[in-house]
Amino acid sequence: xxxxxxxxxxxxxxxxxxxxxxxxxxxxxxxxxxxxxxxxxxxxxxxxxxxxxxxxxxxxxxxxxxxxxxxxxxxxxxxxxxxxxxxxxxxxxxxxxxxxxxxxxxxxxxxxxxxxxxxxxxxxxxxxxxxxxxxxxxxxxxxxxxxxxxxxxxxxxxxxxxxxxxxxxxxxxxxxxxxxxxxxxxxxxxxxxxxxxxxxxxxxxxxxxxxxxxxxxxxxxxxxxxxxxxxxxxxxxxxxxxxxxxxxxxxxxxxxxxxxxxxxxxxxxxxxxxxxxxxxxxxxxxxxxxxxxxxxxxxxxxxxxxxxxxxxxxxxxxxxxxxxxxxxxxxxxxxxxxxxxxxxxxxxxxxxxxxxxxxxxxxxxxxxxxxxxxxxxxxxxxxxxxxxxxxxxxxxxxxxxxxxxxxxxxxxxxxxxxxxxxxxxxxxxxx
Ligand code: HSE
Numbered sequence: 001x002x003x004x005x006x007x008x009x010x011x012x013x014x015x016x017x018x019x020x021x022x023x024x025x026x027x028x029x030x031x032x033x034x035x036x037x038x039x040x041x042x043x044x045x046x047x048x049x050x051x052x053x054x055x056x057x058x059x060x061x062x063x064x065x066x067x068x069x070x071x072x073x074x075x076x077x078x079x080x081x082x083x084x085x086x087x088x089x090x091x092x093x094x095x096x097x098x099x100x101x102x103x104x105x106x107x108x109x110x111x112x113x114x115x116x117x118x119x120x121x122x123x124x125x126x127x128x129x130x131x132x133x134x135x136x137x138x139x140x141x142x143x144x145x146x147x148x149x150x151x152x153x154x155x156x157x158x159x160x161x162x163x164x165x166x167x168x169x170x171x172x173x174x175x176x177x178x179x180x181x182x183x184x185x186x187x188x189x190x191x192x193x194x195x196x197x198x199x200x201x202x203x204x205x206x207x208x209x210x211x212x213x214x215x216x217x218x219x220x221x222x223x224x225x226x227x228x229x230x231x232x233x234x235x236x237x238x239x240x241x242x243x244x245x246x247x248x249x250x251x252x253x254x255x256x257x258x259x260x261x262x263x264x265x266x267x268x269x270x271x272x273x274x275x276x277x278x279x280x281x282x283x284x285x286x287x288x289x290x291x292x293x294x295x296x297x298x299x300x301x302x303x304x305x306x307x308x309x310x311x312x313x314x315x316x317x318x319x320x321x322x323x324x325x326x327x328x329x330x331x332x333x334x335x336x337x338x339x340x341x342x343x344x345x346x347x348x349x350x351x352x353x354x355x356x357x358x359x360x361x362x363x364x365x366x367x368x369x370x371x372x373x374x375x376x377x378x379x380x381x382x383x384x385x386x387x388x389x390x391x392x393x394x395x396x397x398x399x400x401x402x403x404x405x406x407x408x409x410x411x412x413x414x415x416x417x418x419x420x421x422x423x424x425x426x427x428x429x430x431x
Contacts, residue, residue: 016309070095070098077319110206157254161303162190166188182199201265219337224342353398357422372399376406
């Protein structure tokens with residue numbers, strides 16, 4: 001690779017691809033001033049050429065043939081922004097084999113085939129950069145692989161999906177419906193092409209797999225992560241959260257416990273006085289706990305074309321500077337992962353919010369509290385609004401810390417009571 005100048009091919013011209021291509025055409029003077037290197041956009045590979053034309057890409061740069069970028073000796077970096085598993089995986093492996101460096105924002109690909117891809121890069125003597133895969137513009141990968149290297153990291157907790165955070169913010173602060181808020185996130189360019197992975201928690205789990213593998217230096221098979229999303233949340237619980245002094249956030253949590261690594265993504269009630277409760281809209285925030293640093297927090301725009309292009313282009317510049325290759329070749333937590341134990345989900349300990357729906361008849365509350373007490377679950381608060389005898393009524397409970405296995409068993413028993421008229425809702429409370 002020539003010093004001071006680097007040729008780039010962008011593969012995929014969706015929201016991020018368009019923003020990256022635009023910056024590579026219009027902001028090279030800034031990049032030269034900041035990093036001392038010249039970036040040259042040589043190809044934009046897009047199956048739907050009209051899409052690239054609509055993004056104002058000059059005709060001579062557009063192609064639907066990936067092999068053009070592969071064969072071009074002046075293309076040093078291939079930026080994969082098509083998303084999904086295939087053909088992204090094949091293109092990335094071909095690029096590495098051809099001696100190109102790869103920059104990708106593809107969390108799905110890395111969470112699923114990361115081990116294979118990183119090994120292929122090592123074998124080829126090239127590198128893979130993926131700052132844009134987690135947290136959009138937030139330099140969280142750099143924090144984990146550079147700035148916090150002196151730390152034994154015990155916990156990573158974050159809001160890592162801009163779409164979900166935007167939806168929850170709109171529903172909570174502006175009273176929008178779930179559907180209207182999701183449409184808003186799609187219109188703003190935050191959501192994936194198919195937003196299913198955003199709202200069902202899978203996208204956050206992909207990011208958690210990447211972050212926790214770097215934080216803990218561990219191999220993280222994706223199926224070790226417990227995942228639930230915001231797609232089944234009800235407005236009623238968001239309202240009760242507010243009444244209780246909480247905000248509901250979709251959190252990705254990775255922590256080292258004595259029983260092994262605990263990895264999970266789920267809606268969580270966060271006390272309004274915690275920093276994560278005050279992260280709104282498409283913003284993301286990730287807290288990392290190091291033995292020396294203590295708690296650190298990284299905050300910024302987690303989705304959208306322009307913010308994500310900041311991470312993509314910084315990755316390209318680090319390759320142009322040669323720092324990315326050095327780190328990739330020498331840093332064990334990037335490629336040489338330890339096999340660690342995982343904590344079974346029944347052993348996870350957390351506080352809980354329960355909304356039990358029961359007929360208002362004598363003894364119902366006693367039955368519920370008896371079951372909770374039998375399973376060793378201690379109540380922090382309980383509230384039932386006044387109602388008419390014989391009508392269904394919500395009983396809102398928060399618990400002290402309890403093991404998940406015990407909580408789920410208790411809920412199952414509660415829901416079998418004849419007086420229970422709807423399944424109990426359980427949401428974890430952040431401690
Ligand atoms: N759809 C993702 C989000 C994009 O909403 O966070 C950034 O990875």
